Amino acid sequence: MRRVPEVxxxxxxxxxxxxxxxxxxxxxxLAQHDxxxxxxxxxxxxxxxxxxxxxxxxxxxxxSEAIPGVAISYVVAxxxxxxxxxxxxxxxALLPLxxxxxxxxLIAIAPALVVAFSFSRTPRIVLVALITFFPALINSLAGxxxxxxxxxxxxxxxxxxxxxxxxxxxxxxxxxxxxxAARVVVPLSxxxxxxxxxxxxxxxxGLGWLINSASQNSELDIAWAGIVTLVVFGLVTMAIVVVTxxxxxxxxxxx
Amino acid sequence: MSLPPRPxxxxxxxxxxxxxxxxxxxxxxxxDGRDRIVLSGVTKRFPTLAWPALDHVDLVIERGxxxxxxxxxxxxxxxxxxxxxxxxxxxxxxxSVFGEAPAEAARAKHLGWxxxxxxxxxxxxxxxxxxxPLEVNKRxxxxxxxxxxxxxxxxxxxxxxxxxxxxxxxxxxxxxxxRAFAFAPALLLMDExxxxxxxxxxxxxxxxxxxxxxxxxxxxxxxxxxVTEAVVLxxxxxxxxxxxxxxxxxxxxxxxxxxxxxxxxxxxxxxxxLRSRLKRAFIATGT
Numbered sequence: 001m002r003r004v005p006e007v008x009x010x011x012x013x014x015x016x017x018x019x020x021x022x023x024x025x026x027x028x029x030l031a032q033h034d035x036x037x038x039x040x041x042x043x044x045x046x047x048x049x050x051x052x053x054x055x056x057x058x059x060x061x062x063x064s065e066a067i068p069g070v071a072i073s074y075v076v077a078x079x080x081x082x083x084x085x086x087x088x089x090x091x092x093a094l095l096p097l098x099x100x101x102x103x104x105x106l107i108a109i110a111p112a113l114v115v116a117f118s119f120s121r122t123p124r125i126v127l128v129a130l131i132t133f134f135p136a137l138i139n140s141l142a143g144x145x146x147x148x149x150x151x152x153x154x155x156x157x158x159x160x161x162x163x164x165x166x167x168x169x170x171x172x173x174x175x176x177x178x179x180x181a182a183r184v185v186v187p188l189s190x191x192x193x194x195x196x197x198x199x200x201x202x203x204x205x206g207l208g209w210l211i212n213s214a215s216q217n218s219e220l221d222i223a224w225a226g227i228v229t230l231v232v233f234g235l236v237t238m239a240i241v242v243v244t245x246x247x248x249x250x251x252x253x254x255x
Numbered sequence: 256m257s258l259p260p261r262p263x264x265x266x267x268x269x270x271x272x273x274x275x276x277x278x279x280x281x282x283x284x285x286x287d288g289r290d291r292i293v294l295s296g297v298t299k300r301f302p303t304l305a306w307p308a309l310d311h312v313d314l315v316i317e318r319g320x321x322x323x324x325x326x327x328x329x330x331x332x333x334x335x336x337x338x339x340x341x342x343x344x345x346x347x348x349x350x351s352v353f354g355e356a357p358a359e360a361a362r363a364k365h366l367g368w369x370x371x372x373x374x375x376x377x378x379x380x381x382x383x384x385x386x387x388p389l390e391v392n393k394r395x396x397x398x399x400x401x402x403x404x405x406x407x408x409x410x411x412x413x414x415x416x417x418x419x420x421x422x423x424x425x426x427x428x429x430x431x432x433x434r435a436f437a438f439a440p441a442l443l444l445m446d447e448x449x450x451x452x453x454x455x456x457x458x459x460x461x462x463x464x465x466x467x468x469x470x471x472x473x474x475x476x477x478x479x480x481x482v483t484e485a486v487v488l489x490x491x492x493x494x495x496x497x498x499x500x501x502x503x504x505x506x507x508x509x510x511x512x513x514x515x516x517x518x519x520x521x522x523x524x525x526x527x528x529l530r531s532r533l534k535r536a537f538i539a540t541g542t
Contacts, residue, residue: 148372148374150370150371150372150374151374151375151376153340153342153368153370153374154368154370154374154387154434155391156342156361157340157341157342157361157366157367157368157444158361158364158366158368158388158391158392158438159361159362159363159364159391159392159395160391160392161391161392164390164391164392168376168387168390168391169376172376172378249378251377251378251418251420252377252420
């Protein structure tokens with residue numbers, strides 16, 4: 001007899017489906033009670049199904065800011081983490097700066113970034129990179145330091161070069177940490193891009209802009225349709241990360 | 256620097272293998288000894304330890320022999336091995352691995368290291384793990400063995416494409432041994448490699464190691480807690496306590512060690528002698 005996949009068992013999918021259904025019921029009750037609190041579920045659905053192109057186009061704009069931003073953030077974080085693992089001096093110099101960056105209210109510098117980089121997408125990409133940088137750096141650093149010390153000794157007694165040790169041991173050891181960070185950072189980059197669109201002057205597209213302008217015009221159904229689109233794309237990108245992780249880190253599945 | 260050839264492996268097992276002579280006191284510069292490992296007045300202290308981890312250790316290990324160090328926890332066994340591997344520099348004294356400093360020996364890929372845990376790379380298959388030493392520091396140009404053949408000799412032919420996570424503890428340790436033999440190092444340093452295995456697996460893996468050593472004859476410095484393992488495997492065994500190494504005991508049992516050697520009277524006599532030395536070392540360290 002064929003074994004039913006875990007995810008198809010009612011005990012697995014049942015509870016979240018019931019919870020989601022309850023949420024929709026509560027939403028509908030609240031929307032019918034006060035139409036300025038929430039739009040009805042049906043009106044949001046109508047928005048999404050009658051004009052999907054608007055939401056897909058604006059989602060594309062937001063993704064075109066989020067993906068380069070998170071990619072830049074990861075590359076810079078990994079390079080800095082590599083430098084930090086090679087030199088304590090570099091760690092002492094850079095880690096406090098990274099902490100300062102982490103506690104800086106980055107959204108507040110969005111208008112200044114527009115002044116610095118003009119009205120192009122660049123300031124929003126930079127903002128996404130800044131928002132996602134700290135978790136990417138900390139996880140890269142933890143990952144590179146997570147290599148099995150006894151395996152490090154094996155390579156040391158073979159007189160492996162720093163590059164060989166990095167390539168054959170430290171970088172593969174860091175992958176679980178990089179993927180763990182990606183699960184948080186990739187959806188965060190979409191939220192970051194949307195928020196950057198809301199607070200940056202001169203923006204006229206993207207889901208953040210759509211949600212903001214619809215809210216200002218009291219078009220709650222459009223605003224919530226934009227929010228639902230953000231959630232859907234957040235879930236899709238996270239699913240892509242999870243599936244990629246399970247493929248790349250297939251050797252971990254047996255632990 | 257190239258090393259002189261190893262002693263040939265005996266073509267026919269000799270039951271009357273002569274006991275390994277007690278190492279003569281080494282005179283002259285330690286770098287003269289191209290056929291032996293020499294430690295002269297080696298001392299190493301750690302700030303967290305009340306006594307020196309190694310206290311003026313003098314030792315000569317002949318090329319091709321199987322030398323075991325036994326002692327209580329914290330007695331300095333692993334430190335001795337790490338000094339020989341060049342992982343820890345001594346505070347005083349000289350170390351020569353067949354005429355080379357440990358760092359030079361590592362550079363020339365003359366050292367094989369088998370740590371306490373197998374330290375396999377979980378993303379590489381068994382065969383890829385065994386090949387690892389052949390892929391790094393290629394400039395050293397070591398003598399290579401066929402990894403698949405070594406795996407077969409350790410009973411792992413079927414497992415060569417498996418990931419470490421699929422293997423039992425004993426199999427993983429055999430892979431670690433295969434990895435160390437893959438590049439035919441002149442000196443194999445083994446730091447309690449069977450410590451985490453159950454008794455039966457331990458005996459099995461130890462016998463496989465012995466067979467491989469008998470065929471390849473690298474010099475082995477082996478650290479263990481087990482008196483039985485020390486006597487079964489070794490040519491000579493030294494007890495270490497509070498960083499002081501006692502004069503090695505010659506294990507004058509025939510090679511290859513026959514099945515059931517553990518039940519013979521000479522074995523018990525040697526094990527008894529080592530146990531009494533070990534007891535003194537335990538009392539000295541207060542463990």
